[in-house]
Amino acid sequence: MAELVAVIASTHHPFYYKASTATGEERPPFADEWVRKVEAFRETLTRANPDVLVMVGSDHFHQLWLDNMPQFLVGKAPFYDANWYNEEREFGLPRMTMQGNEDLSSYILREGIDAGFDLAFSNELRIDHSITCPIITLRPQNDLPIVPVYTNIFAPPLPRPKRFVQLGQTIRELVESWPSDQRVAVVGTGHLSLELGGPRQFGPHGPDPEFDRKAVEWISTGDIEGCCGEVTLDSLHLPGNATHGFMDFMLMMGVAGEGRKADYVDTYDLFHTMEAYFTWYPNGGSAS
Amino acid sequence: MSKYLLNKFLFTVDRDPSLVERYRDDPQGTVTWWEANEANRILNCHTGESSTWLAFDDAERAALSTHDYPKLFELGAHPFLTLTLFIAMFERDHEAPLGFQLEYAQRLGGFALPYPDVAT
Numbered sequence: 001m002a003e004l005v006a007v008i009a010s011t012h013h014p015f016y017y018k019a020s021t022a023t024g025e026e027r028p029p030f031a032d033e034w035v036r037k038v039e040a041f042r043e044t045l046t047r048a049n050p051d052v053l054v055m056v057g058s059d060h061f062h063q064l065w066l067d068n069m070p071q072f073l074v075g076k077a078p079f080y081d082a083n084w085y086n087e088e089r090e091f092g093l094p095r096m097t098m099q100g101n102e103d104l105s106s107y108i109l110r111e112g113i114d115a116g117f118d119l120a121f122s123n124e125l126r127i128d129h130s131i132t133c134p135i136i137t138l139r140p141q142n143d144l145p146i147v148p149v150y151t152n153i154f155a156p157p158l159p160r161p162k163r164f165v166q167l168g169q170t171i172r173e174l175v176e177s178w179p180s181d182q183r184v185a186v187v188g189t190g191h192l193s194l195e196l197g198g199p200r201q202f203g204p205h206g207p208d209p210e211f212d213r214k215a216v217e218w219i220s221t222g223d224i225e226g227c228c229g230e231v232t233l234d235s236l237h238l239p240g241n242a243t244h245g246f247m248d249f250m251l252m253m254g255v256a257g258e259g260r261k262a263d264y265v266d267t268y269d270l271f272h273t274m275e276a277y278f279t280w281y282p283n284g285g286s287a288s
Numbered sequence: 289m290s291k292y293l294l295n296k297f298l299f300t301v302d303r304d305p306s307l308v309e310r311y312r313d314d315p316q317g318t319v320t321w322w323e324a325n326e327a328n329r330i331l332n333c334h335t336g337e338s339s340t341w342l343a344f345d346d347a348e349r350a351a352l353s354t355h356d357y358p359k360l361f362e363l364g365a366h367p368f369l370t371l372t373l374f375i376a377m378f379e380r381d382h383e384a385p386l387g388f389q390l391e392y393a394q395r396l397g398g399f400a401l402p403y404p405d406v407a408t
Contacts, residue, residue, distance in 0.1 A: 061299055061369060066292055066408055067331055086302055089376055154368070156407040197367025198403060199396040202389040241367055241403055271386075 002104075002178040005185055006048035007280040009219060009252035010041070011273065012057065012133035012189035014091040030270060037268050037277070038137045044264045044279035045138045048185055052101045053139070054108075054171065056149045056188030056248055057130030062086075063122075064150065070120030071159050072167060074112070075127070075148035076105035082127045082135075096132055101145035104178060108147060111174050117167060125150075134189050151251065153190070153244040161231050164247040165224055168254020186255050190248030192216070192274050193239035200240060206274045208239035215246060216267055219278050222260040224253050249276075256280040291364045292408040293342050297322060297352060298360075298369035300331070302376065312377040316353040323349070358395050364404045 016038065019031040062084045064070065082096040105121075112119045127148050135142055149171070152158055168188075175184045192215050193208035200207040218227035227250060236243045256262070257280075264279035301307045301322070311318040328339040344352070351359035355377075360370050375388060382388045 061366070065299065065331060066295060084303075085305065086372060086376065089305075090372065155366070197361070197369075197371035197392075199393050199399050201371070201393045202386050203393075237402060 002175055002180045002182050002184050004172060004175045004282045005050055005183045006045055006187075007172075007252060007256045007282065008045055008134075008138065008185060008187040009249050009256075009276075009278040010134055010137070010187070010189050011191055011275045011277075012130050013270070013273065013275060014087065014093065014129045014133060016133060017094070017136050018092040030268075034268060034270070034275070037266055037275070041264070041266060041277040041279070042138050042140075045185060045187070048281065049183060050144060050185035051182040052104060052145050052147070052184050054104070054147045054149060054175065054184060054186040055127075055131045055134065056151065056168075056171075056186065056251055057127070057134075058153045058190075058245065058248060059150050060128055060130065060154065062128045063126055064152075066155060069152060069155050070150070071152045072117060073120040073122055073125075073150040074105055074109050075100065075125040075146075075150075076102055076109060076121050077123050077125060078102060080125055080127050080146065080148060082132045084126065084128055087129050091129065093129055093132065096135070096142060098127070098135065098142060099145040101147055103180070104175075104182075104184070105147045107178050108149075108171070108174050111177070112170060115170050115173070117170060130189055134187050138187060149188075151248055153247050156233075158233060158244060158247070160233055161236075161247050161250050162228055164251040165228065165254035168251040168256075170254075171251075172255045172257070186252070188248050188252040188255070190252075191242060191245035192249075192276055194242040194245060194273050195240035196242040198241045202272050204271055205269055206240070206272065208243075209269075209274070211239035211243070212267075212274045212276075215249065216265070216276055219249055219253060219276070220262045220265040222253060222256055222258060222262070224250075224258045227253065252278075256282075290342065290344065290348065291366075291406065293327060293344060294348055294352070294360065294363060294365040295369055295408065296327070296331075296342075298365060298373050300326060302369065302373040308373065308376050311373075315355050319344075319349060319353045357392065358398075361396055361399065362404055364406050366406050367403075
């Protein structure tokens with residue numbers, strides 16, 4: 001069976017690419033420390049020596065639209081083009097192409113449906129910065145095949161937080177039962193408190209530092225029960241109007257497991273939002 | 289009232305560079321043209337297939353026609369769509385980094401929780 005060699009949860013900050021590549025007067029004062037933190041985080045994936053990446057993210061109204069909106073969607077394609085015109089325009093993100101792993105996509109779709117998730121699929125999926133940001137930060141050589149998993153954290157009605165956790169638990173079971181000798185890492189990105197297009201946007205910190213503190217504690221200690229006890233679809237409006245992206249972190253807690261402390265935790269308090277980086281090694285982190 | 293149609297306008301204009309410029313330069317004309325020609329086009333579908341029933345109400349048409357993004361927020365347009373398109377149109381007019389984004393936040397400063405519902 002395949003081996004789950006790393007579980008990684010991260011924020012996806014679309015300005016990292018521009019900040020990290022800027023030079024001279026264009027380079028923001030927080031860039032050097034940000035790069036240092038990201039490179040240390042990157043090492044946690046490199047050390048796990050994965051062969052394939054399951055990438056959990058959320059389309060930001062690029063390909064998935066309100067006339068036909070899936071709650072959970074798995075890409076099944078040999079390649080995925082990535083990043084969109086408005087992401088080039090606003091964030092300076094480059095166009096990219098990733099390889100797919102159709103065998104693992106098929107397995108997750110078939111077995112996931114049989115496990116009770118009526119997963120949508122796409123045979124031609126252009127992915128966006130929720131998945132390309134972690135490629136840029138964690139695997140910039142972009143040399144591994146991926147299986148993209150999109151969640152709806154954006155267009156109500158949304159699945160409830162518990163459902164994200166359950167999908168994470170199911171993804172873990174499916175990866176570990178995939179008949180393959182591949183080493184798999186599951187990498188998912190979301191947000192802590194975040195406001196976009198509202199009065200609390202682009203402040204000197206994230207809109208709700210107290211929520212961020214609690215969120216980092218839940219994630220780093222694997223406290224799924226405590227997190228689910230406090231977080232609801234309604235409560236997520238309070239820390240910021242885009243904070244439902246936190247449910248992708250909850251999905252990743254489901255992958256990592258109840259009570260499973262993260263093996264690597266780092267944060268970086270930036271304007272607008274707090275960056276947060278977590279890595280778990282399900283089997284102790286031995287590379288082979 | 290059609291939050292969906294507001295979002296559809298923002299979504300389809302935002303993804304077309306020429307429409308972004310057209311809407312910046314001539315909001316009223318662009319909204320009139322779009323409602324007459326594009327509002328009922330079914331996206332992600334074969335060309336030539338259209339709906340028959342989509343139209344703005346007066347408040348929605350007026351908000352879009354005057355670039356009134358606080359009003360769009362009040363009407364429940366999806367904040368991510370509004371923000372993304374308005375950054376594309378107006379960030380260039382501000383010299384300070386995040387100047388437009390901060391002005392945008394300030395102009396929405398009268399809204400308190402709970403914010404207008406964005407469910408469509």
